[in-house]
Each structure stands twice: as C-alpha cells, then as structure tokens.
Amino acid sequence: MDMHAALSLGLPLGIGVAAIGSGIGLGLIGQGAMQAIGRQPEATGKIQLAMIIIAALAEALTIYAFVTMFLLQGKI
C-alpha cells in the first residue's frame, strides 16, 4: 500500500472515528444539560451557556480531524 492509497483510505476514516468520539461526547453533554434543565428550569440560561462551551470543546476535536484532512488532502 503506497502513501496515496493509505491517505485516501485513512483520511475519511479518521474523520469518522473522530466524529464517533465527539458524537458520544456531545450526546453525553446534551443529556446532562437536558437533565439539569429538567431538574432546575430556572437555571436554563446558565446551563445552556455551559453546555454550549463544553459542546464547542468536544466538537473541536472533530474539527481538528477535519482540518487535518484538508491539510493532507493535497497529498492524495
């Protein structure tokens, strides 16, 4: 397997794996936030803010994989 084949196989796969991870993370974050809002609807604003921040942190990991893909795509 030469480098081109390895890259063209690995890049989409890498994004997929990263997306699985951050998907699980985002799901957990959303679940936690929804439960918290359900328990304490008055704190919706604060919870949503924290949720968005942590969701952005979790989502950033997929974005890193995405950026890596675009950096390496020229080499395929």
Place this chain on the structure above:
Amino acid sequence: MGLEFLARVRNTSTWLGGVMALMAATVVTPMLGLAFADGVLWSLVNLQLLERIVVPLTGPARGTPQATRSIASGLVGMLFLFAAGGMLLVLLPPAALVAGFVTPLAVIVVKAGTQILLGSRAWRAIVSHRWRSGFAALALATVTWFALGALTNAGGQPAGKPPGTTVSEQTHGAPPADAHGATRAEPTGEASQDASEHESGPKGFTNIIALVTSAFPHAPWAHFLEHYEVLVFSLLVALLLMFVAHRASRAPQLVPSGLQNGVEMVVEGLSEFIISIIGPKNGPRFVPFLGTLFIYILSMNLFGLIPFMHSPTSSLNVTVALALTVFVYVQYIGFKELGPLGWLDHMLGNPRDLTGWLLAPLMLPIHILGELAKPISLSCRLFGNIFGEDMLLVAFATLGITMLPFKQLPFGIPLHAIFFPLALLGSALQALVFTVLSSIYILLMLPHEHHDEHGQEGDAQHAH
C-alpha cells in the same frame, strides 16, 4: 388564461430563472449564469412587449390613439430586443442563452398543462382513489428515472464537465476546455497545471473577486485583490459594520426608533450577556472588545451566504489573526491587572504552600502550553466550522448541478438550500462560542474569584 395567468408565469419564471442563474453563476461558471439570466430576461421582455402589442389589438380600446402608441412602442421595442438578442448570441455561450430563453415558455407550457390536467376528469379519477394515485405517482417516478438515464447517456457525455467535480475530469482525462478555463475562478496559468497538480480540496463558490480577476486576468491589481481576497472581504465587512454603526448613532434620540432601536437592542443584549459571564464589576470594561468580536465574527460568518461573497472566516489566516488578538489582549490584561510578579505567580499555579512550590516547576510549562493552546484551538475551531459549512454547501450545490443530465446547461436543483438553516445556526453558534471562550479567558486572568474558576481552566486544557 388571461393576463393574470401571464403575470403568474412572469413571477414563476423570474424566480426560477433567478435561482438557476445564481446557481450556475456561483457553482459552474459566471458566464453561464449570466447567459442564462440574459436569456430569461430576454424572453420575459419579449412576453411583455407581445402583451403590449396584442392587448390593444384585441382589447376594447382598439383604434384609439393610445392603443396605437402602445403598439408602436411595442414594435420599436421588439426591434431593439432582437438586435440585443443577436448581440447576446454572439457574445455569450449560446446553449445557456437558449436554455434561459426557453425557460419562460416551458413555464407557460407546464402551467397551462397542469391547469388543463387539474380540471380534467381523468385527473379526478386518478386522485379519487388512494391506490390508484399511488400507482400513478410510482409510474411517473419510474418514467422520470428512466428518461433521465436515457438523457444522461444520450446528451450528457460530450464535453459536459462542470469544473469543480474531479470525478468527471478524471473520466475525461483532459484539462479543462478553454472556454471554461478562461472564466474559471483562477488565472489561466494555474488552469493548465490543474491536471498535473492536485487541487487541495473542492473549490468554493465563485465570488466577486474571482469575477474581477477573470475579467482582468493580466492587471496587477486584480492579482493583488485575488491574493488578499480574505483581507478584502473582511475589510468590506468591517466597513459595512462601521457604516451601519455610523448611521445608527449619527443623530441619537432619546426615544430610539428604526435602525438605532435595533442596534441598541443588539448592544444591550451583548452587554448583558458579557456582564453575566465576567461579572458586574469588571464586565463593562470588556463589553466593547468582546461585543465587537461577536458582531464582527458573526457578520463574517454570514457573509459567505450572500451570493458572490465569501466568508473571510473560512480562511485560517483571518481566524488566526482574531485568535492572536484575543491572546495578546488576554496576556495584556493579565500583566496589567496582576502585575509582572502576579502574572508569574498565576503561571506557576499560585503556589502558597510547600506542595504548591514543589509543583510549580511542573505547573509553569503546563500553564504556558495551555495559554498557547488557546489561540490554536480558537482559530482552528472557527476556521474548521465555517470552512466545513461552506464546503458542505458547495458540495451539495455541485451535486444539484451534476445530478441532472444537462451538464452544460445551467439547470440544477438548489439542493444546498436545505443546509442554509444549518449554516445560519452554525455561524451564530461559532461566533457565540468564540466570544464566550474569549470572555472566559479574560475572566481567568482577572484577579478575583481565582480559585473558583481554576477547575474550569483545567477542563479547558484537557480538551485541547
């Protein structure tokens, strides 16, 4: 089938032609879109002039001087119209022009056909029963499928390769045709290298600077514009925002209305939001910086959704510049608020006891790395999200163009329209995230309630 019908035809063809021409211009080549739009416009003007001639001839006002004048003006207009049509046929790609010309006629035929069909007894017989109508729909879909396939095999092959799709370029194996290469969103020198050199990623929508560059391929200022494309667009956004702000605050009134009202609403909302994060004591000082950041980033994100525009934030250069601004500002705040010794103390992890001092050599590199990771993560997140959104739209627009067999004609389904809400949401969310994270970085640098926030910073560093 009266004038009201014609008005409806006009509306439909205007919308249809506008959307199609826009898609062709932004996704395929600008010339194609222009030709299509011109064709539609020509046909619509033609219809209008025909109406001017036919209505006085057949209407109740027959023979009056007014009617005669109307007919004469219609005839003269026709003369000019045909001259213009001949000129357009020479100047622009004829296939797209003819396609645009046929569009209103096709709209007439389809509208009339549906009107006749909807009133007929056969239609009522089909619709009246559930199974019968389902079967009819299925048959229609099958026929459409096979017809499209036949059309693809028959007419789609010769030279019908839209730029931007590497698949068709690979199957044809030839470099892009000259007619396309000249109008493509790049200088001709690069177009010839396309076959040998691999493109890095799919191309974006055609934007206004690419148009200018293709119009003046040899002018040095056009190359300058193309090279600093994102800068030009971000400056454009900044100028736009400055203009709006100037207009809104030019003559401030005690009871605001209109633009001033809207801008005040935005500013108040942002101010409240940022103060709720940083705190009422220190918050108001940072509202101008963070609020500007939010509005600027949001506008830049949304700018790419306007046809012929380009999101500056879908380039890493702009986002790195923004993130570095935040980084420098945060360090400056730290130096100013804590003093050099206090800043060093913060970097050492606030050692107060023996364990703290023992851990301090370990904490220093961790803190420095954490500080350096902040701009990287901020810029990459913004860039990746906006760039990804743009690429998603481009991919689906290209799919909408290429899935139809008429590859040289600018017919396409605006498939990417379903992702506009997602793009709007993502743009707003990323601007919000950038602002919130920036304000949290500032908050972490401020002296008070330091220990409460430390756990959060640890979390943030783990995620990087």
